[in-house]
Amino acid sequence: MNSNIPFLNASIAQALDYTAPILFAALGGVMSENAGVVNIALEGMMRFAAFFGVWGSFVSGNAWVGLLWGVGIGIVLGALHAYITVKWAGDQIISGVAINVMAMGMVTYLLESIFRTTGYSPPVAYFGAPASKIHLTFLKGIPILGAFAELTILIWFALILVVVLHFVLYHTVLGLRIRAVGENPHAAETLGINVFKIKWFAVIAGSVLAAFGGLALSLGTLSSFTNSMAMGKGFIGLAAMIFGKWTPFGALGAILIFACAQVLQLFMQGTATGFAKLIPLGFYLSLPYMLTIGALIGVVGKAVGPASDGVPYKKES
């Protein structure tokens, strides 16, 4: 069975590859929603960042510069979302939808203005190039661990972030305050916590994480921007965040289920013989989504978010 090890490892690596962008998005959601601000603009932020990352990398020839550009647009969008929802207590859903719609229009507009195409950018320097990957040669050949032998830096970053975010949220003063603001901002305020500051911070930090999700798409796995790049990934990140009960590890678990189902789906489709060959393609393709709902029905049950999630916080007058 030794010959199966490369395949197993490659499959896990692929699942991780698939996981990273969605994980970033979900962590962005975790960050923002733990402070009580719903961010359904994860999708739009990913799209913006995916594009700006490619743009930056294209202009400079350096993927790290692209990364900075992507983070930059993440900050700008986060600030916009925070300005609307925190400063002016605007509806968080509406603000999120606004950013998503703008992402649809503006990015395509810029794509055409800059690259003379409406669909696909040229390839640029990226993190997935063999030379840019993190090589842990000693792991090669070991079952499962071998999957980690050649990952992009962004995947590692996503995985490490899960731990970091968990630590920040549950073991630091800042995390305690963030969660307090998300649970009961009025209580936090009566204790002298600057609710607005915390929310501003969490929203912008969450947006930057979502931006990393976009970057993982355009500069991690691939080396270019395509118009349909983020299509749905941000929303799946949102779903994973809820599935994972608004916690970093929960989100990771949810996405791993989904990513493994995706890889499994491709594998089953490719090797289908006999009866399995008769199963229509649509069932294979929808398998990950059905499994997610199934997992929710079977195991996870009711998810309860931060108590004041989505409620605009207004200072009484």
Place this chain on the structure above:
Amino acid sequence: MKDVLKRIVFGKREKYWWMNALVPLISILLAFIVGAIFIKITGRSPVVAYKLLFGASGLFPGPYWKSHFAEMLLSSSMYIATGLGFAIAAKGGLFNIGAEGHFIVGGIAAAYLGYAKPFAGLPKFIHLPLIIVGVMLAGGIWGAIAGYLKAKRGIHEVITTIMLNWIALYLIEAWLVTGPMKAAVETGVSGTPYISLSAKLPKIFPPTRLNISIIIILAVTFLVWYLFYKTTFGYEIRTMGHTLIFGMEAPKAAGINVERRTIQTMFIAGAVAALGGAFMILGVLFQYPPIFEGGYGFDGIAVALIGQNEPLGVILAGILIGALRTGATTVQLAHIPKTFPSIIEGFTVAFIALQMLIRYWIMKFVMRKKKSIQSEMGGGAK
């Protein structure tokens, strides 16, 4: 008369009732201004862009006005359908991202009932209503799945509606349309067979292809409004809308069957959004093509939000977005990307979200006296 209008349109008793109308208008205006700045920055002429955009939007008279107008209403009827799909659920406190899925489920149901044998032979006055009912049933059931999982299992509707969108997409496009419902190879048609003549929506504005879809959706919108505000059923949905997301139990304690209403709300939302897909098939494409990405469902969210989740608002917002989209392809004549109107749409929604700020400005303008603003607004800025 004014009072009646006020009461119908704005809900009476608001001291500054006209604000509710003014805020979206100002939002739209601001969006156009910001859009112009954006165009200017990217090196194009806003004047040309808006001339083309509005010239072909169908909103204003001009050459080819008739067909633009028809195209606008065709689009609008679909946007209103998906917009209502979101708004209905929102009224019940549910966050429905599933309009996209309902739209395509409606489309495939319309296509099937439109071409399949036992139905295709029926006379039009039976066939068409039958299709509409079937479409609403199909979309309704697809919506009710999310409602059921929410009510009985507590599974968040955001997850289920997102997942169900994809499931619908793949089952339809990677199974039904390329499998059991595929048109016979000899016909040379890809996608499903074409619907029969009796399934096509009657045209009402020849020679354009405008059809009764706009009339149907206006009637449906009126029914939805009536349902919300005039019936006990709508009353119950609204009690849920104000409590469900906060975990409050007052409606339940008052004997309202919250679980059943949740399912029903999602059913209605799905049924109405599915109409949009049916309009597309029965009035524009006449078959379900192999690939059918529209984005009408997602734009429906924006439509609902611009329309403040109110039926009348959804109609107006649907017309606005329909007009923008109708004018959109024409801006390419000046080599402006066709997605330009999406930018305006996005800014409009953003300014709607910023309505506290806009209200603040208006109040400041009206009162010219900062002191009393805060108490008049009852919260917000400090």
Place this chain on the structure above:
Amino acid sequence: APKTEEPVEETIKIGLVTDVGGRGDRSFNDSALRGLETWAGKVQYVKGGGYEPISDAEFNASIPGDLKDKNIQPLGVSAMVLESKDKKDYIPNIATLVEQEECDLVIGVGFMLAGAIGESAEKYPDTKFMLIDAAAVDADGKMIDPPNVVGYLFNEHECGFLVGAVAAYATGTGKVGYIGGMEIPPVLRYEAGYLAGLKTIDPSIVVIGQYTGSFTEPALGKSAAESQISQGCDVLFHAAGATGNGMFQSICERGAPYWGIGVDVDMGLDENLCPPRTLTSSLKHVDYATYLAIKSVVEGTFQSGLVTMTLKDGGVGYAPDHVADALTQDQIDKVEHLREMIIDGIFEVPTDPDDVDSWTPPTGF
């Protein structure tokens, strides 16, 4: 419309409506645009809008090797391209091109436009129409043949067959991959041809085939490619539009001994993909078909009806790319022989993947 362009009195104006894929897909739509803009118009699209002329050198470089002998010359037409955001836009876009822009010929790219072209052709009998990949149909879905529409079809299974044969010779592991976008007719024809080609050379070759469900998601293409490679495939072919870009990325990251096979256009020439590891490409000359249709309008020889582009007339084919590096001369000769057999009608390539199992391949390869 703004009068930014020169008066249109003498020049012939060609309109083109893309399908929802749009400009920049590196395959189908771009191919049609090359036929119109680069070849017939001798211009290039500039970012920010408008066209600028191109040099003779650029013009010559744009013509692929297998079309060098087709005498492609600029036709002096002006181009007007409208992209569609939605299927509903096809008819209004065509109407704009006919009514407002008064185009002489309107091209619909893709079988998705079959209905729109069919309806418009009846409405505007004085305008000529060209449809790619389909015959026009009317509002009832019946194939029609109006006097002002020419439809171009392509025998994708023929070129798919030849790249299948090349793949069969090139594989070292006896396993090859196939990545499809969605199960639509042209893609299925590619698949059928590819499978038949493989079967002809070596029935024992294992094919791992996957559909990604999308033509626009390179990430899925990459993922499918990785999966196939880890299962031992070393030659991969895709018919998945831009989704296939991901396949090339995967191939490029790994380098030898993996080979990728392009689709529709000669992807071995596309710097943005993976020229060093592009074994061949199955060519479907949408560009040439577009050019031919425009030429017929310019020269007044326009003929309605259906034209099928085949191996025989150079409308489909396979690109030489790295075939000479991977195959022996004997093998290349055999592929060429197969090509001639198809041209001569000695055998027929199946058009449906389901028929390949029961199809009897020619022997001796």
Place this chain on the structure above:
Amino acid sequence: MKALEVKGIVKQFPGVLANDSINLSINKGEIYAIVGENGAGKSTLMKIIYGLYTPTSGEIFVFDKKVDIKTPHDAIGLKIGMVHQEFMLVARFTVTQNIVLGDEPSKGIVFDYKKALSEVKELSEKFVLKVDPAEKVANLPVGIQQRVEILKILRRGAEILIFDEPTAVLTPEETEDLFKTLMKLKKDGKTIIFISHKLKEVMAIADRIAVLRRGKLQGVVEKGKTSEVELARMVVGRDVVLKIPKAEAKVGGTVVSVRDLMVKSKRGIVGLKGVSFDVRAGEIVGIAGVEGNGQAELVNALIGFTRPVNGTITFDGKELRVITPFNIRKKGMAYIPKDRKMRGLVLPFRSRENIIMGQHTLYPFSKNGVLNSIEIDKFATKKLEEFDVRPRDIHTKARNLSGGNQQKLILAKEMSMEHKFLLASQPTRGLDIGAMEFVYHKLIEEKEKGVAILLISLELSEIMGLSDRILVLYNGEIVGETTPDKTTEEELGLMMLGLKRQKRVAQ
């Protein structure tokens, strides 16, 4: 020294003048009570002092210095602390996390939870306020939650402590504990502002008492120079009979009969362990007991929120197998919940919409599922008048009503619904003395009309005064049944603490 002075405070809400030039001057080290009818503007004034509201005009002085309090942060800086009418706690956090929030012990950026735990433990010992520092707040009874609130502000070194209706949610024992704490704090030199509707409490603990009426200061009296009766008159502007009218029960047939009812609590343990009792037409059965001894489970089972593990509930002679709020209400049950925000009202709804909730499907409010707004408005106008809900405007949103008026709106809604059985869970919570009197009359009236009433209250005087029979609930069981004339508050108190059991009277 003056600890706190407010001068000319005005607060204008849209359409409501909540505070009308209020002047108060509070000495250091005194317990200063503020009383006033519902909606008088007490909470508003306190929120202004704590920086939650911006006054329309007026000045505040703290320890003789003019201050500008813009946020609670400013207030905390000035050593002002406030225990709010609705607790400001993070339910999912532990006691410790709640107490240290905003001023956390830390090692660098890391939250030093161990240190926080020990700090809280110390604090709780120092002020003799017993809490379990590691318990989650959501799992605590309100009395303890209030201790957490007090500890919170004490930890921040508050010198001026504001309590907005702290006793409304407490049991008598908890109230006594609180008073002990307040006296101790006073001895430590802290200044306390205390808001309550219970004049007896005010008389027991306050040094001076300010009376607010319709946003205006009515007067300030010293405790020694006034009486409950006089205070009551100042509050409502008329004489109030504090005694509950007594009416003989004309008992009819059994309406609700509960047998061996076992119910699990939200946390999964059995909270009600096999309880049996009857409620008959025309009688009020009082349930006495310390909160958390099964009342919530009993209520939840009766209205169909929780399915009992075991036992039966018979309504009007018919055993109900499955109870849902819908079918039990249809059978003729009205329910006054103790938590008005969670279970009583739809806050963004207007009074007219709230008042028909539950009977909206009935004629004349609707016919064939279509609402009749004219009838609804007529009805709402009438009921707001009858139950003295202020403001009288049927278009006021419930959210903008004061706590007491929200309660009155619920009473108006539930008591005007046709019913045979009334389940009243703390019906007078947060009501001013005039309103309380009104509710007592209402309950008696209902009983005389033959309604069966189950009254759950923490207020022993209420139970003793109103009930025809009293059941004592302790640890999920009925440990005694008695009548008001056969027992005393002291005896009841012992039973409620499980220290005394009594044989049930055979029915």
